[in-house]
Each structure stands twice: as C-alpha cells, then as structure tokens.
Amino acid sequence: MAADRALPVVVGVPVVPDEPVGVPMPRRPAERARAARLRPAEILRWVVVAIFVGAGSAKLLGFPSMVSLFDAVGMGQWLRYAVGIGELTGAVLLSMRRTVLPATVLLSGLLIAAAATEMVVLRRLPLKSAGTLLMVLMVAMARLRPRPRQ
Secondary structure (H helix, E strand, O other): OOOOOOOOEEOOEEOOOOOOOOOOOOOOHHHHHHHHOOOHHHHHHHHHHHHHHHHHHHHHHOOHHHHHHHHHHOOOHHHHHHHHHHHHHHHHHHHOHHHHHHHHHHHHHHHHHHHHHHHHOOOOOOHHHHHHHHHHHHHHHHHHOOOOOO
C-alpha cells in the first residue's frame, strides 16, 4: 500500500502533488547579452588597475626613469619602493569589487601626495596625478551609486 502512494521524484527531490514544479527557464539571448556586457564603469576600473600595475611594477623593478625621478625628489630610494608597493596593493584591492572603497582611499592618498610633490618639489603641474585621481574617484562614485533593480 505504501508503494502505491510513493511520491514522484524529480532529480532526487520528491515532488508534492499539490505543489507546482518550478523549473527555471533559460534566459533569452538578449538577457544573456545584457548580463555579459561590461559596463563603462567596469572598463574604467580595469583601466585604472592596469595603470597602477604598470606604475607600481616600474617603481619596484627600478626602471631608470623612476630611479631618477625619486632622486630628484630627494627622499631616497626607500620611498620608491614604498610607493610601488602601495600602488600594487591598491591595484589588487581595486580589482576586487568588495574592496574598491579601501583601494580608493589608498590610491587617492598616494595621488594627492604625488601631486603635492610635483608642485612643490619638482615645480611642475600635476596633470598626470590629477587625471589619474579623477579616474580613481569616478570608479569609487560608480561603486557607491545605487544600481536600479531589473
């Protein structure tokens, strides 16, 4: 008698007769394309990551332009290593969505110090530092902006 009342099984889960079976429907091609498309903020974030990986690597590998730049600053080569480690750490943090805000704080501090050094010590306009700072802040703003639900 118990065998006659056995519930049907779908993929190892018993199905209750009064309960509708919920089968997830595959997405439409347009929905898949929209989900896979990179947003401009994501592209900008990865461009900034690439910038800081390149700059930090150049400092740590001792490229002659970086060595001469930090000689001109006059603080010693230890600062080159510290800034390079900071830039690579910021790039790694920026590459993960959950740590975009701490990365923004770290990289903004480095860029503000770099801009001040360019103006005071090197006596030039901090165009590269200011442009990169603007990109870092745009990435942070895109992360803080609430996304509409779909």
